[in-house]
Amino acid sequence: MAITPDITEPVAAPPTPARAPRQQSAFGGLLLRLHFYAGLLVAPFLLVAAATGILFAVTPQLEKAVYSTELTVDNPGSAALPLADQVAAARAAHPSGDLLTVRPGAGDATTQVDFSDPALDADHQHTVYVDPYTGEVTGQLTTWWTATPLNEWLDNLHANLHLGETGALYSELAASWLGVIALGGVFLWWRRLAGNRQARRLLAPDLSAKKGVRRTRGWHAATGMWLTVGLLFLSVTGLTWSNHAGANFDDVIDSLGASRPAVSTDLTGAASAAGGGHHGGMTTGGATEAAPVDPAAITTVYQSARDAGLTGAVSIAVPADANTAWSVTGNDSLWPVGRDSVAMDSTGHIVERVDFADWPLLAKLTQWGIYAHMGQLFGLANQIVLAALASGLICVIIWGYRMWWQRRPTRADRRAPVGAAPARGNWTGLPAWSVAVGLPAIFAVGWFLPLFGIPLLAFLAVDFLIATFGSRKRPAIPVSPAPLDR
Template identity: 25%
Template sequence: MTELTGGAVSPKSAAQAAGNIDLYRAVWRWHFYAGLLVLPFMITLAVTGAIYIFKDEVDSFVHADFMQVNSVNQQKLAPSGIIAAALKAQPGTAVKYTDPPTDRRSTEITVQPETGGPMAIYVNQYGGEVLEIRPDRSTFAWTVRYLHSFRFFGATPRMWIEIVAGFAILLVATGIYLWWPRNQRGGVLSVRGTPQRRVFWRDTHAVTGIVAGGFIVFLAATGLPWSSVWGAKVNEWANGSNFGYPSGLRVDVPMSQDHLDHVAKTSWSLEQAQIPETAAPAQGMPSIGIDTAIQTFNELGLHRGYSVALPSGPNGVFSGSVYPDDLSQQRVIHLDQNTGEPLIDMSYSDYGPLARILEWGINTHMGQTFGLANQLLLLLACVAIILLAVSAAVMWWKRRPSGSLGVPPLPTDKRVFAGLFLILGIGGLLFPLTGLALLSLILIDLSWQGLSQRRRAA
């Protein structure tokens, strides 16, 4: 209830109102800075993410000429025959055999030539024809995935994943505060005006943000495992003390220094998992060979579409791994190349609680947990992110003074920054790279304020 003195607003109420305005300005200013920094990256992530969640459908369409085969009334070649056909077309060393997920998909063989990077050879497993030879992981979906994770540009740009994720969470938190109803009509769950007016874009931005905010936070949080600093450290913390395998799994076999991520597509939890070694074979004991290894993997019930990393020497193993949409079917099996005995057989149920939660989040982030509904929901979230970015840009353009960047005004009482900086500091400790970016922005903002004050005083 407003306190009145002779029909005027009391000093206490006036001070409270001024404090509310100052806090609003401080939050608005940092919402603006966060958006200015990461919205271009979020547009890139949204566009590439929207494509990648339909990766199987897109690749099947774009690369139908070599990924699709006719399987009617034909007998499959033995895996060794398929590898021989691939090596005839592309000399080198076969390092991986990828089982087709369906009868109408071709078989992919990865070959390491004497020079250059690994090559992917697509073979029709029914007739032995080589359908395509191309660099490994160069399909349209892999290219989009590398763009989405910034891996396409090397290790250093991947650090932006963590910065963007942290700032996305900051944008949602500050956006909720700015959206919070303050006795206004419209702009809460409805859009006022027409596209010619700034209020239309303000309301579009606010309503879209409050509807999609939860999805943005989820995507940011579940995208962090791929960051090169936070993700790598959490992976090491969760799995690093057990040869890279989730805690609780007994691993009592000889281990090589190679990691599963180096030889095959793997789950996030197993990127650092070391590959076991085959025990020293008896004199003259031969390898079981790829045909027997594939037969063993099939008998063990490995889900279709699995990859098999081939032994690289006498102590190597056959490493079969598969990560289908169904989390319960995720599995890794390492076979002794001389006896065919499983050295490690691990599935999703063997992961620790933290790893299972993270893998569920990653799987859902990729649109794989709930089928088409998952894909469509994430597609809408990606469209919302793009709409947020566009509406923010239009709203800023219509508001900014001519010849100025249009930074929201400073609060009159600078003390309101103290609590805001404390919250930002806590977030910075949780996400170190985001914290460094925030610190840089704070220093730039303070320097700009000091420069502006000296110009006015001159």
């Protein structure tokens, strides 16, 4: 008899309920849109600043190539001529104008002698370059605060695109937003990798992604993580000499008594206290007669500064008359920085001294920051780091725009040239405490950094209006856990 197998029909397992898509948090949605729009609109300014910054970082090498005759000596001698003789040679080549400053040459560097020129503004001088060993004049240039014409041109290109005060707004805008964009990107990347925040995933691109947004975003985010500290440094140091934020920074430094100290060059009080009065007779009215200063005294002044311990490159400011002291200041921007200053009379007697070691800490930090931002603090290594930072920033910007293009709709019925903005989270539902704390903070930061605060307030106002009135016309669309993926 055939046995019929007992066939039991399998019971289908109940379907797993679909997980509801995660709603974008109020703060996350706001930050995502802010990072997107700030990157989209400010990135062109950052791109220009990075490209011109690379050029400015290599200025010393460019100067040596362009002005080799003026700046360097082909055959350095064993002993330099007295400094007064070098100044006399410069004066013979440029008879007009007042003698302003002298920077003695050493090694293969020429001596630089600055003269005033009525045809120039107060920021420019006429500089004569002298071979310190032979006294031969090797060239003459119109300089800007001792900087060569090439240096001035590259500096203005980076700072204001040769557009003056109006152009300076571009660099201040870039510096104001650079740190914010960098920190926002770090937060968003950290947030995206929630649950798997390994160092490799945070700091290395996802090479398993062969193409598309995921691969581009990996390079964009990982490179940005490596650059963050450097970009924050460039942002802060760049703002210290910007027009608006820089002025506010100076006010804060002054209020804290942390400004850069300078030696006093008034000899009238010093002469009276010494009892000598040897810089000029006293008139019947009690005023000191302003006798002319003898430029030949510069040899004595220079030697006295060396004897006082000022080593390396120095700049000697020539007094306008005998009632004013000579001042000698260290010019070495390499680490350790040489910025010691002494003031002395024409006999070489030191009447005041200010050493860099005695500067307030904030003044030291400001000076170090300026030198590092300009690529001078650590020499060639500093220049290489700046060039790498700027090159990395350029790559991050390009990858950012590439992601925008890769996320564009490609279907025939909804084709678009670029991707849409990130979905707006319901950020108008932020907790009351965050609004109470955030708005005053925004106004405070906006006052100190106006080119950050004004655009930020404009963005918040526009986004608030769109979120408020736009939500009445269409239902909110939930955002998936990866809202930027295609």
